[in-house]
Amino acid sequence: MSHAGRIIGIPGLEIERVVRRKGIEVWAKPVHRPPCKHCQGNGLRIKATHLRTVKHTRQGNQVMTLHLRVPKYHCQECKRYFRHAFTGIRPRFRASEAYRLEVFEAHDGGVTQRKLSRTHQISPATVERWYQHHIKQKRSEGDRRYCPRVLGIDEHFFTRKKGYATTLTDLKNHKVFDVQLGRSELSLRRYLKALEGRERVQVVVMDLSETYRSIARRYFPNAAIVADRFHVVRLINQHFLSVWKQHDPEGRKNRGLISLMRRHQWNLRDEQHANLMQYLAEYPVLQALYVAKQRLIRFVLLKTLTRKKASIKLPVFMKLLDELAESPLRALANTLRSWLKPIVAMWRFSKSNGITEGFHNKMEMMTRRAYGFRNFENYRMRVLAHCGWDGVINRV
Numbered sequence: 001m002s003h004a005g006r007i008i009g010i011p012g013l014e015i016e017r018v019v020r021r022k023g024i025e026v027w028a029k030p031v032h033r034p035p036c037k038h039c040q041g042n043g044l045r046i047k048a049t050h051l052r053t054v055k056h057t058r059q060g061n062q063v064m065t066l067h068l069r070v071p072k073y074h075c076q077e078c079k080r081y082f083r084h085a086f087t088g089i090r091p092r093f094r095a096s097e098a099y100r101l102e103v104f105e106a107h108d109g110g111v112t113q114r115k116l117s118r119t120h121q122i123s124p125a126t127v128e129r130w131y132q133h134h135i136k137q138k139r140s141e142g143d144r145r146y147c148p149r150v151l152g153i154d155e156h157f158f159t160r161k162k163g164y165a166t167t168l169t170d171l172k173n174h175k176v177f178d179v180q181l182g183r184s185e186l187s188l189r190r191y192l193k194a195l196e197g198r199e200r201v202q203v204v205v206m207d208l209s210e211t212y213r214s215i216a217r218r219y220f221p222n223a224a225i226v227a228d229r230f231h232v233v234r235l236i237n238q239h240f241l242s243v244w245k246q247h248d249p250e251g252r253k254n255r256g257l258i259s260l261m262r263r264h265q266w267n268l269r270d271e272q273h274a275n276l277m278q279y280l281a282e283y284p285v286l287q288a289l290y291v292a293k294q295r296l297i298r299f300v301l302l303k304t305l306t307r308k309k310a311s312i313k314l315p316v317f318m319k320l321l322d323e324l325a326e327s328p329l330r331a332l333a334n335t336l337r338s339w340l341k342p343i344v345a346m347w348r349f350s351k352s353n354g355i356t357e358g359f360h361n362k363m364e365m366m367t368r369r370a371y372g373f374r375n376f377e378n379y380r381m382r383v384l385a386h387c388g389w390d391g392v393i394n395r396v
C-alpha cells in the first residue's frame, strides 16, 4: 500500500491534490493497472477515464470526499472492456464501504438519523437505506432458521395505523425470534404455515389469550401451552382493583393505597402492612378478597415444582378457585379455571415472558430513536438486528 493509500485506507491510490474547504477534497487515481478481470491477461489499454465522486470517512469534523479518476480498460487479449475497481468502494455507490459502515455503527449505537444526516451530509432516508442494506446483508446468511424449542408469544403495539404486532421470542436463548404484523390467526396464518420446525417446539408461553391459545394448538401441535406468570399476576391485580372500585371508589383513587394493594404482601414493610390492614378493616368483604388474592398470587408464582409436588398443590388451588367462583371475583375464577392446565404447567417450569416484556421496552426506545416506523419490514429488520438472530444463529 502506498503511503497515501495507508492514510486514506484504500490501497493502490496515488493522490494528486488535496484541497481543504468546507470539507477535505482529495483527487486521486489508481497507481497500477490491474490484470484483466475476465482473462487475467496483462495487455490492458486505457480507453477513457471518467471522474467519480465518493464520500469517504470523516477526519475530525470534516467529511472527506474522494474524486477518483476511473480508467476504462480494454483488454488486448480477450477484447473486453471493464472499469477499474477500487477496494472498499462498490460500483455505482456514492460512498465507500468504510463510510457506510461508519454511519451504520453510529446509528446502531443510537445516533439519530437527523444528527447523522447533518454530520455525514446525507439524507435521513439514506441513513435508513444504508442501515437496512447492512442488516440485510448480515441477515442473508442466517435466514433459514428453525423455530426455537421454547417459544414465547405476545403482542405489542406497532402504530396507530397498522395496529398491533406479534412477538415470537426464543425464551431459552433470550432472543427475539421474529416479529410479525397483526395478532389474529388470520393475519399470522401465512407466516405460521411457512415456519420451519414448528413440530419441534416443545413449549409455548403466552398470556391468557384465546387467540394465541388456538394458534398454539393449531400450529405448534407438539407443544405444551404454558401460562405466563407475568401476565397472570397482572390479570389477578386488574380484577382485584376493579372489585375494589365497586367497594370503595374513593379509596381506589388513592395512589398510595393502590401501590400497597398491588405489591406482593411479603414486599411490604411492617408499617405499610399495618396501614393496609387498618384500611381493609373497614371493608370486610374487600379484606377477605385481598387475602384470597395473596393466596392466589402465591400459587401463580410457584415454579420448578416436581410432578409430585404439583399434584399435591393442585387440589388446594382448585378449592381456592371454587371459593372465588362464589365471590365478586367470579369472572377471574372462571378465567383461571379455563386456563387450569397451562397454569399448572407453569408450576413445573421457570421461564416467563418477562424477557419478552424487556424486549418490548427496547423496541419502543428503538422506534423513538428512528422517529417512528411506517414500514413494518424496516422495523422488523431493526428489531432482529438489536434483539434477534445474531446470538440464535451462533448457537444453532
Ligand SMILES: [Zn+2]
Binding pocket: 036, 037, 038, 039, 040, 041, 075, 076, 077, 078, 079, 080
Ligand atoms: Zn482479457
